[in-house]
Amino acid sequence: MDTHLLRTFVAVARHGSFTAAATELGYTQSAVSQHVAALETDLRTPLLRRRPVALTDAGARLLEHAEPLLLRLAAARADVTRLVAAPAEHLVVGASALALGGGLAGALAAVRSRRPLVSPTVRVLERAEIAARVADGTLDLGLVDGVAAPTDPLPLPDVGPLSAVAVTQAPLAVLLPPGHPLEGRRGLRLADLADARWIDAPEAAMPLDRLRAASGSDGFRPSLRYEGTDVRGLIALALAGHGLALLPEPALDGVAAGVPVPRLVHRVELLHGGLTDGPAALLAAALTG
């Protein structure tokens, strides 16, 4: 079970094609075939069905292990490298869409006024990707948002030793279309809304599976899916009655009115893998005060 074989296996599983995996990895199709065969011989079980290419049960199980393993391998390299290398003069920050605005704009000013000059990169990513990219060093810093109980930390995927520190915490609000029966209520318990129609907007609002986890209910069925990070588009859809959406209150400030949700907050955390001196540390200090 060499890591090269695992890497190839993961690529094949992702692409559903030996050929595509080969081109991605810079191998020939033949080599990929041999890699998979080697793994299958080693584990004494077929991992993929061919034509069409699909995972067997064993393959699916292996994939569950292989992806985090490869991520951790990259994280290990990045961690050691960070420890040794001089702090980079560049700065790449990854953030989920709703984690922006938590003072990032202001904090970046502190970095940009620094000498020698750095021009930071801000990259908007899916929440799930951020921790992984901070761990493997693709990002210097990450800003993730999520819903949690007031002082609880966010639940983060386990991708190795990362430090997380709170940046902001804001109330959450449910966005209701005008004329909705619950309009004007002072507060709404999330569980009461489990059976309502929701917009599934995992990037632009709170993901529905997180609402299920936070409320302990298994409702929150999506009536429409919104793929994108633009909050204004989502607000338009919600106001047009396509479904409810849960947003941090500041995000709909001045645009629409929402009904606050008690006992839960929108939380933004800063993720990093050990700060040394350099632009990253500067930005982190500016963000966390």
Place this chain on the structure above:
Amino acid sequence: MDTHLLRTFVAVARHGSFTAAATELGYTQSAVSQHVAALETDLRTPLLRRRPVALTDAGARLLEHAEPLLLRLAAARADVTRLVAAPAEHLVVGASALALGGGLAGALAAVRSRRPLVSPTVRVLERAEIAARVADGTLDLGLVDGVAAPTDPLPLPDVGPLSAVAVTQAPLAVLLPPGHPLEGRRGLRLADLADARWIDAPEAAMPLDRLRAASGSDGFRPSLRYEGTDVRGLIALALAGHGLALLPEPALDGVAAGVPVPRLVHRVELLHGGLTDGPAALLAAALTG
């Protein structure tokens, strides 16, 4: 960063010697030297100081990543194998010393009366080792004990996806020498004993660092260390006044009297990595039934 190189590096770090690592792995000293050199070139930093062999900072950091990585690699293999292979007709159970007695003896009877005949192996191990060995398939089942709040799960090292299920829960008691000022008290808060003299008996009693974690105090300094799993020996030392010890109440039944500790329990959990039919499932059912 091939896994072979990491394995060699870990062996060298553990042994503090290239030669010893080589013999363990069945390599020549030269190969080991080349492995380490390859890693160091790859990461562009020295990992070990030679003569005497000791970890550099970067090496120590790498080791923190490498050991869990290799463990998870073994766990992945074991997991896939478990899924595919017919359930073994053998059964190896690992248990920490104080996790024995939680009905294991009785439950084993159910297994031994089964046809075809299996003769199970019970192996007493350190707590930390058990989860790792269940994950990598060395053990079919693990029984770990620890101290926790009444219904909380035990804190387990993260070695991949394992299932844990409670087996028993028992009160905890502090073992006091006769004539101790607190003798005869109805109940003792752990924090009040942080400054007492304790026996550090990580295998035969609750480890002191766990007491610190559970009580939030940083006391519990050891006055004597007891290496071994024999509880009677520990009890003798405690009664002779060498220090206090925290034990599950059943463990000192009939031998000595202890003062109960409220708000904490001794908990035993069964660890497994997905049960199929076979002796392991039988034993698990008998234990948790």
Place this chain on the structure above:
DNA sequence: ATGCCTTACGCCGCCCGTAACCATG
């Protein structure tokens, strides 16, 4: 008939062992 994965086969390069070398206690 045509993709697409598999198998056969040869070559290149990597990796390990032998052996000489060197540093340190």
Place this chain on the structure above:
DNA sequence: CATGGTTACGGGCGGCGTAAGGCAT
């Protein structure tokens, strides 16, 4: 001077590519 890690070098073998083979759509 001895113990133990490093370096030099050669040989074996594993892994990759080329190309031919098979199989399902």
